[in-house]
Amino acid sequence: MRISPLHTGGLALGVTLVIATVTPAQTPTPTATPVPGTMAAVLAAAKPADWRGLDPDDTLYLDLPAGRVVLELAPAFAPDHAANVKALVREGYFDGLSVLRVQDNYVTQWGDPDGDDEKKRREVRKAKPTLPAEFDRAISADLPFVPLSDGDLYAPEVGWTFGFPTGRDPKAGKTWLTHCYGALGSARGNAADSGGGTQLFVVIGHAPRHLDRNITVFGRVVQGMDLLSALPRGPGALGFYETPEQRVTIRAMRVAADVPASERVALEILRTDTDAFRALIEARRSRREDWFKYAVGRIELCNVPIPVRPAQNR
Amino acid sequence: MRISPLHTGGLALGVTLVIATVTPAQTPTPTATPVPGTMAAVLAAAKPADWRGLDPDDTLYLDLPAGRVVLELAPAFAPDHAANVKALVREGYFDGLSVLRVQDNYVTQWGDPDGDDEKKRREVRKAKPTLPAEFDRAISADLPFVPLSDGDLYAPEVGWTFGFPTGRDPKAGKTWLTHCYGALGSARGNAADSGGGTQLFVVIGHAPRHLDRNITVFGRVVQGMDLLSALPRGPGALGFYETPEQRVTIRAMRVAADVPASERVALEILRTDTDAFRALIEARRSRREDWFKYAVGRIELCNVPIPVRPAQNR
Numbered sequence: 001m002r003i004s005p006l007h008t009g010g011l012a013l014g015v016t017l018v019i020a021t022v023t024p025a026q027t028p029t030p031t032a033t034p035v036p037g038t039m040a041a042v043l044a045a046a047k048p049a050d051w052r053g054l055d056p057d058d059t060l061y062l063d064l065p066a067g068r069v070v071l072e073l074a075p076a077f078a079p080d081h082a083a084n085v086k087a088l089v090r091e092g093y094f095d096g097l098s099v100l101r102v103q104d105n106y107v108t109q110w111g112d113p114d115g116d117d118e119k120k121r122r123e124v125r126k127a128k129p130t131l132p133a134e135f136d137r138a139i140s141a142d143l144p145f146v147p148l149s150d151g152d153l154y155a156p157e158v159g160w161t162f163g164f165p166t167g168r169d170p171k172a173g174k175t176w177l178t179h180c181y182g183a184l185g186s187a188r189g190n191a192a193d194s195g196g197g198t199q200l201f202v203v204i205g206h207a208p209r210h211l212d213r214n215i216t217v218f219g220r221v222v223q224g225m226d227l228l229s230a231l232p233r234g235p236g237a238l239g240f241y242e243t244p245e246q247r248v249t250i251r252a253m254r255v256a257a258d259v260p261a262s263e264r265v266a267l268e269i270l271r272t273d274t275d276a277f278r279a280l281i282e283a284r285r286s287r288r289e290d291w292f293k294y295a296v297g298r299i300e301l302c303n304v305p306i307p308v309r310p311a312q313n314r
Numbered sequence: 315m316r317i318s319p320l321h322t323g324g325l326a327l328g329v330t331l332v333i334a335t336v337t338p339a340q341t342p343t344p345t346a347t348p349v350p351g352t353m354a355a356v357l358a359a360a361k362p363a364d365w366r367g368l369d370p371d372d373t374l375y376l377d378l379p380a381g382r383v384v385l386e387l388a389p390a391f392a393p394d395h396a397a398n399v400k401a402l403v404r405e406g407y408f409d410g411l412s413v414l415r416v417q418d419n420y421v422t423q424w425g426d427p428d429g430d431d432e433k434k435r436r437e438v439r440k441a442k443p444t445l446p447a448e449f450d451r452a453i454s455a456d457l458p459f460v461p462l463s464d465g466d467l468y469a470p471e472v473g474w475t476f477g478f479p480t481g482r483d484p485k486a487g488k489t490w491l492t493h494c495y496g497a498l499g500s501a502r503g504n505a506a507d508s509g510g511g512t513q514l515f516v517v518i519g520h521a522p523r524h525l526d527r528n529i530t531v532f533g534r535v536v537q538g539m540d541l542l543s544a545l546p547r548g549p550g551a552l553g554f555y556e557t558p559e560q561r562v563t564i565r566a567m568r569v570a571a572d573v574p575a576s577e578r579v580a581l582e583i584l585r586t587d588t589d590a591f592r593a594l595i596e597a598r599r600s601r602r603e604d605w606f607k608y609a610v611g612r613i614e615l616c617n618v619p620i621p622v623r624p625a626q627n628r
Contacts, residue, residue, distance in 0.1 A: 104540045105495050135608070151467055153614045181419050181520045190604045205543075206495045206520050206616050210601060213608040226418045226547040229519075233540040287524060290504045294449070294527040300467045302520050 037288040042279045043270070043307060050276040051268040052163070053311060054222070058082070059256035060089060061265070062110075062224075064099075064248055069224035070256075070265050071184050074164050076143060077177050078134035078218035081186050085197035085218070087127035089253045093198065097122065098247035099231060103239025105205030108228040109187055110250060111198055124198065131196040133188075134216045136176035139168060143175060146272050148281065150298045154178075154209040158301040160272035164220060165301050167212055177217035180207050180302035184219035204229040207302040222308050223267060266311035280307070351602040356593045357584070357621060364590040365582040366477070367625060368536070372396070373570035374403060375579070376424075376538075378413075378562055383538035384570075384579050385498050388478050390457060391491050392448035392532035395500050399511035399532070401441035403567045407512065411436065412561035413545060417553025419519030422542040423501055424564060425512055444510040447502075448530045450490035453482060457489060460586050462595065464612045468492075468523040472615040474586035478534060479615050481526055491531035494521050494616035498533035518543040521616040536622050537581060580625035594621070 034040030054072055062069040075082035088094065094110070101109040114120035139145075145168060147159040155167030158178065168175045177183065183203045188195030195216060202221055221228070231248060234241040241247045256264050270277055281304055286295035348354035368386055376383040389396035402408065408424070415423040428434035453459075459482060461473040469481030472492065482489040491497065497517045502509030509530060516535055535542070545562060548555040555561045570578050584591055595618055600609035 102544075104543055133607075153464055153467070153612050154610050192607050208617065209614065210598070210606075210610055210617065212610070214606055229418055230416075230544055230546050232544050284524070292524075292528055293447075293506050296468050296524055296526070298467050300523065303522065303524065 035288055035290065037283055037286075039280055039283045039305070039307075042276060042283050045279075046270065046274075046276040048312065050271055050274045051309070051312075052271050053266075053268055054256065056256035056259075056261075056264060059264075060085070060219070061252075061254045061256060061259065062094075062227075063251040063254070064227050065251060066248075067224060067227050068265065069227050070222050070267065071219050072163075072222050072269075073184075073219040074162065074177055075218075076162055077137055077164070077166075077175075078186075078216050080131050081134055081197055081216050081218040084127050084131055085186070085200070086255050088124065088197055089255055090258065091125050091127060092252075093122065093124060093127065094250050094253040097250050098244075099228075099241070099250070100199070100234075100247065101201075101238060101240045102204070102228075102231045102233050104233045106203070106208065106239065107201040108204050108231060109199060109201040111187070111200065113244070113247060115199065128196055129198060130194055131186075131216075133192040133195075134218070135192070135213045136174040139170065139173050139175050144273060145175070146277070148299075148301055148304070150285070150300070152301055154212055160277075160306075163269055163272050163306060165304070165306075174213075176213050177220075178207070178301060179203050179209050179211045179217065180220075181205070182221040182225055183207075183217050184221065185211075185215050185217045188215060202228050209302075222269060223265060268309050268311050270307040272306065280304070349602055349604065351597055351600075353594055353597045353619070353621075356590060356597050359593075360584065360588075360590040362626065364585055364588045365623070365626075366585050367580075367582055368570065370570035370573075370575075370578060373578075374399070374533070375566075375568045375570060375573065376408075376541075377565040377568070378541050379565060380562075381538060381541050382579065383541050384536050384581065385533050386477075386536050386583075387498075387533040388476065388491055389532075390476055391451055391478070391480075391489075392500075392530050394445050395448055395511055395530050395532040398441050398445055399500070399514070400569050402438065402511055403569055404572065405439050405441060406566075407436065407438065407441065408564050408567040411564050412558075413542075413555070413564070414513070414548075414561065415515075415552060415554045416518070416542075416545045416547050418547045420517070420522060420553065421515040422518050422545060423513060423515040425501070425514065427558070427561060429513065438512065442510055443512060444508055445530075447506040447509075448532070449506070449527045450488040453484065453487050453489045458587060459489070460591070462613075462615055462618070464599070464614070466615055468526055474591075474620075477583055477586050477620060479618070479620075488527075490527050491534075492521070492615060493517050493523055493525045493531065494534075495519070496535040496539055497521075497531050498535065499525075499529050499531045502529060516542050523616075536583060537579060582623050582625050584621040586620065594618070 058073040060071040073082045097112050099110045112122050143161050152158040157168040165178045165180045167178050186195040186197045187199040236242045285299045372387040374385040387396045411426050413424045426436050457475050466472040471482040479492045479494045481492050500509040500511045501513040550556045599613045
């Protein structure tokens with residue numbers, strides 16, 4: 001029987017490097033010279049300037065009993081939501097609240113289990129309880145756009161702005177953050193202005209792109225996705241948990257800037273406005289790893305990885 | 315604060331009904347008259363003939379400690395793999411083996427933890443250890459195709475054949491099963507013919523469509539996805555578990571036909587060659603539920619749900 005390590009390993013070339021570099025505690029494994037034209041080769045050749053750090057003022061930590069989720073905010077797309085969630089975080093709104101809902105192939109959502117109970121729910125003190133929607137915003141010169149030329153089913157144009165996967169409609173003059181895996185949004189009720197950040201969700205399944213422009217997306221997970229995606233699915237309708245025992249308690253949410261520098265998670269993200277990222281896209285359109293037998297030559301926005309690694313000492 | 319139940323519920327209209335009907339033990343909740351043009355309305359109006367049962371000879375049960383995963387085989391696309399996996403199942407090959415790997419946003423994979431050890435690995439007795447690849451097959455009249463007209467980035471044409479999401483290339487005369495969420499495939503090494511069904515995987519993340527035509531897909535999960543998608547991610551490279559304690563043991567795999575009829579999971583799947591399914595696609599292209607503010611008017615293959623419900627007494 002020809003069951004070599006490659007028998008299984010080959011399947012996963014897709015996200016190997018991202019996985020391997022996403023955990024700061026993990027020592028990178030020495031690897032053989034990567035196959036030319038692969039993501040491994042592109043990343044091996046990337047220069048220090050191809051990577052960027054996270055702005056601690058636009059980085060949130062969601063601390064769960066099992067570990068820390070690191071979220072990058074996109075204030076350029078949803079300034080009011082980004083600011084309000086930071087205000088909620090800074091008044092301790094989320095501390096001790098819970099993961100409320102995990103719906104398979106859809107979202108993990110957290111907030112106040114008593115949010116519907118006027119007497120029991122947690123008070124919003126300094127932040128705002130709700131906000132006008134920020135589903136999209138005007139295209140403008142201060143939002144540089146790196147286009148993906150492969151096309152998209154849900155938007156006239158797609159690409160990246162400040163490292164976030166985005167859609168654009170030049171005719172309407174609008175741009176928005178897309179619901180790729182790991183997208184961070186603000187849940188709402190039927191009214192467009194009924195959200196504001198007191199209940200947050202992250203996409204944990206196939207990109208529900210039909211939500212684009214229907215809800216305010218204002219960031220994305222850059223580390224710790226498995227802490228949200230591997231949670232038990234809720235037994236109730238829509239994946240809601242039904243008892244306090246089922247819910248995971250949020251230890252704390254913090255703005256990274258409010259955490260001592262020595263306790264922050266030091267990460268770097270590959271810049272999407274670089275030749276290295278363009279080479280990475282090409283490496284993923286037509287896979288050159290030995291395992292692949294057929295190269296499709298195209299790639300979908302949400303299948304383009306945005307590599308994250310521990311910050312390098314320079 | 316306007317935190318109503320809709321504040322959270324609204325977000326999930328996407329897959330509500332599928333979730334609600336996928337669990338046989340669950341009594342359907344009486345709901346208000348569904349909004350016309352929604353999936354709920356389409357399903358409420360579907361006739362008994364719009365639904366089909368599962369052929370027990372093409373249905374596998376993967377029994378894990380936490381419950382049963384139901385998998386439908388697609389022998390029309392990969393006859394040798396479907397037959398060989400049934401042969402493996404029938405000789406008890408998988409019983410007592412393990413889930414080996416859970417890689418976030420990618421795959422859950424199971425088989426023999428000692429598969430690489432010639433002395434310790436489990437013997438394949440009657441089935442074949444490897445098979446020639448069945449990555450695609452010739453388009454033919456015996457494979458009726460229900461097209462999705464919205465386009466696709468990875469295939470010239472996409473749609474459904476026998477209820478499975480498929481791609482087609484009319485110029486090449488080929489058709490294949492796509493890697494949508496829940497797709498069931500046979501892992502392999504670098505050689506195209508190095509798989510054969512002794513290690514199986516299911517897609518648990520955003521559809522890795524670049525795997526299409528690179529690996530043999532031969533079925534899909536129709537119930538119990540969360541038993542595979544919510545497992546702890548493996549700490550090793552590529553999501554592999556590293557110790558026996560981390561691995562979930564497979565109690566048994568069975569062909570449904572070999573299980574007493576009274577112990578089978580009685581499910582029905584919405585036929586994809588019906589007006590009801592065409593109406594469902596339209597309902598999902600342009601969402602009419604109150605929650606939605608923007609209708610994109612298009613849908614991607616892997617975002618079209620294929621509803622499953624407990625078999626109805628007729």
